[in-house]
Amino acid sequence: MSNLQLFRAQTVAQLFADVAKNLDLYRSGDFTDLLHDQSHFLDSSCTTDEEALKKITSTKENDNEVACCLHILQAIGGVSSYLARDERLWARLCHIELLEYARTRWPIPANDEKAVTHIKKHFFAKGARGIERDNAASRLWWMATICNKVEGLPLDQALTAFLHQSDVRANIVERPTTSQNATLLSSVVNKLHESYNGDKALYEREKFRAVMKNLNLEGGVRLLEVLGSKELKKLVEKVSK
Known part of the structure; x- marks a missing residue:
């Protein structure tokens, strides 16, 4: 060094x-x-x-x-x-x-x-x-640093899911409520990882934008920052359907 x-x-x-x-x-x-x-x-x-x-x-x-x-x-x-x-x-x-x-x-x-x-x-x-x-x-x-906060996935797998589609990546980076909340970020990237290894449906432009919009709406009703990992995982599952 x-x-x-x-x-x-x-x-x-x-x-x-x-x-x-x-x-x-x-x-x-x-x-x-x-x-x-x-x-x-x-x-x-x-x-x-x-x-x-x-x-x-x-x-x-x-x-x-x-x-x-x-x-x-x-x-x-x-x-x-x-x-x-x-x-x-x-x-x-x-x-x-x-x-x-x-x-x-x-x-x-x-x-x-x-x-x-x-x-x-x-x-x-x-x-x-x-x-x-x-x-x-x-x-x-910056992308590596963001993905390094993701829990539940090795860094290379988190990066693979995060980087697969540029519009998806931009939607996460441009929303501080997601990119700066490690628990919420982890739930979103883990869901992307699941989709990446499946049908990749979550990477469709309008689909993912709708997911992020619904997360924002949920954030207007309750403080996502205080929710635990299990609650956020359920919430991400809900808005991803």
């Missing part, structure tokens, strides 16, 4: 401003020249397993999401939730250690104008949405 230095804020800002100038570097080059100038970096308390970072890979045929989530948790699992919301961490990883992963997982469009927008979305991390859903590296950490 070694300490990982963050980009300085001014380095992130300059890279963001220079995306159009650096398109060739994003497409097929690298930013390792930055490593030779210490003025671009800031010490942090983040420790990283460099070998685990190297295992975060993707191909055109397989995005390898579950494995990548497991590897990033192994690589920087001890990072604080405060630092996990710091763009300087994720911009550094997407421009240095995980550059090849980022451009393979999120192929850069041939059109230069579209490429600039695409890079700003996936190689940087602006705001909560950018950090939790868009940045190539941070989204892996």
